[in-house]
Amino acid sequence: MTDEGGGSNNGRRRTQIGALVLFAVGAVAIDSSLVAKMRLRPTNPDLATLATSNASQGLAKVAASINATDISDQHTVTASPNSTSPPPPTYNLDSAAAQDKSPDKNTEAPSVTESTSPPTNSVSIAAATPCFPDPRRLAYMLYATDARTVCNALLMARNIRETGTPVSIPIVTLVASDVAPDVANHLVDTANNFVVERVAPWKQSGVEWSHEYAMSLTKLRIFEERGYDKVIYLDSDAWIQRNLDHLFHLGDAVFWAPHAYYLTENYVFGSTLLVFAPSNTVIAALEKALESPPRPDYFDMDVLNDLYRLDCGYLPSHYVVLSYTLNDNAVWSFTSKAERMAHTYVYHYSPGLGVGKPWSTPRSILRNKNPAYDPLFYDLFARYWDHEDALCSWLRQ
Known part of the structure; x- marks a missing residue:
C-alpha cells in the first residue's frame, strides 16, 4: 500500500508539473500574441517590452511553484528574448x-x-x-x-x-x-x-x-x-x-x-x-x-x-x-x-x-x-x- 501510495503521489506530481509547463507555454504564447498586436501601435514602443517582461515574470512564478513541490526531475521553461519580431523600421x-x-x-x-x-x-x-x-x-x-x-x-x-x-x-x-x-x-x-x-x-x-x-x-x-x-x-x-x-x-x-x-x-x-x-x-x-x-x-x-x-x-x-x-x-x-x-x-x-x-x-x-x-x-x-x-x-x- 505504501509503495502504491508513493507511486500515486509521484504520478500526481508529474501531472502537476505537466500542467504547470503547459500553463507556462500558454502564457508565453498569449503574451507573444499580444506583443505582435501591440507592434501595430508605433506610438507606444514600450508596450512590447512590457509584455515580454510580464511573460518572464509569469514563468518565474511557475518555476518557483515547481521548486516548492521538492521534485527532483524539475522542468525549466525559459522565455525566449526572440519571441517577438523587432518593430518595423520607420521611413527615413x-x-x-x-x-x-x-x-x-x-x-x-x-x-x-x-x-x-x-x-x-x-x-x-x-x-x-x-x-x-x-x-x-x-x-x-x-x-x-x-x-x-x-x-x-x-x-x-x-x-x-x-x-x-x-x-x-x-x-x-x-x-x-x-x-x-x-x-x-x-x-x-x-x-x-x-x-x-x-x-x-x-x-x-x-x-x-x-x-x-x-x-x-x-x-x-x-x-x-x-x-x-x-x-x-x-x-x-x-x-x-x-x-x-x-x-x-x-x-x-x-x-x-x-x-x-x-x-x-x-x-x-x-x-x-x-x-x-x-x-x-x-x-x-x-x-x-x-x-x-x-x-x-x-x-x-x-x-x-x-x-x-x-x-x-x-x-x-x-x-x-x-x-x-x-x-x-x-x-x-x-x-x-x-x-x-x-x-x-x-x-x-x-x-x-x-x-x-x-x-x-x-x-x-x-x-x-x-x-x-x-x-x-x-x-x-x-x-x-x-x-x-x-x-x-x-x-x-
Whole structure:
C-alpha cells in the first residue's frame, strides 16, 4: 500500500508539473500574441517590452511553484528574448535621398531660413502613419499638356520623393496625347515609380489656344477611374515643404481641398491640391457642367467650386500658400508668422510682388533681393531653377 501510495503521489506530481509547463507555454504564447498586436501601435514602443517582461515574470512564478513541490526531475521553461519580431523600421528621409538617383542629387539648394524650418516638437509623418501595409491602391497624380508642364511635373515628382514618400506609391502624370512621345518619356522612371498615362486633351472652348489656361480642363481627368482607391493631386507649378502622405487617411468626401484664403473667408477652395477617390460619376457631372460654360474664362477651379463648394472637405489655409503672400503677417491658427511658415505644406508659384512664374521671371531677382521680403520667397525660385537646370536641360535643345 505504501509503495502504491508513493507511486500515486509521484504520478500526481508529474501531472502537476505537466500542467504547470503547459500553463507556462500558454502564457508565453498569449503574451507573444499580444506583443505582435501591440507592434501595430508605433506610438507606444514600450508596450512590447512590457509584455515580454510580464511573460518572464509569469514563468518565474511557475518555476518557483515547481521548486516548492521538492521534485527532483524539475522542468525549466525559459522565455525566449526572440519571441517577438523587432518593430518595423520607420521611413527615413535619408534613405529616400539615397535611393534617388536623379542628376540633381549634388545640387545644393539655398538653405531654408530658420523661421521656415519645421518645429522641433512636430510629429514626424513616419510616426503618425500606420506601419501596417495599406491594402488600398494609392497614388500621387499630376498632369502635363506641353513641354514646360512636363518639366514642371518632373520637378514636382522629384520633390514628392524628396519629402519621403515611399517608392511603393506611384507618381502618375496624365500627359495630353498631343505631347510628343520623346518629351513625355522624360517622365518615365521605373526605379522611382514615375508612371505616364496618356489622356485626351480637354480645351476650354471659349478661349484661344494661346490662352495660358486653355488646356487646364485636362486636369479634371484626374477624377477618371484608373484603378486607384485614393489620389493626392498637385499642380506642378508649386514646391512642397512637408510630406503629404498623411492625407491618404482622410475620411470620405467628394474631395478635400485647401481654403482659398486669398479670395474670400467664405466657402471657396483652391484646386492646387486635391485629395479624392476617383469617380466616373464626378467626371460625368463636370463634363455636363462644361457643355455650356457660363463665361469664356471658366476653368477647372471655377467648375469645381460651382458644383462642390458645399460638399467637399476643406483643408486649412496653411496647406497651400501662394508664393507672393508668404510675406503677409497672417498667422491663422498659429501664434506667429514664423510658426505659420514652419507649418506650411505647399507653396504655389503665383504672380505677385513684381515677379511671375519661375520660367517667366529673370534670374537676376536673386541678385537684387528686396530686404523686406522673407528669404524663403527667393529660396523658392532658386530651388526651382536649380532643379530645372539639373532635370530639364532638354528644354533648351
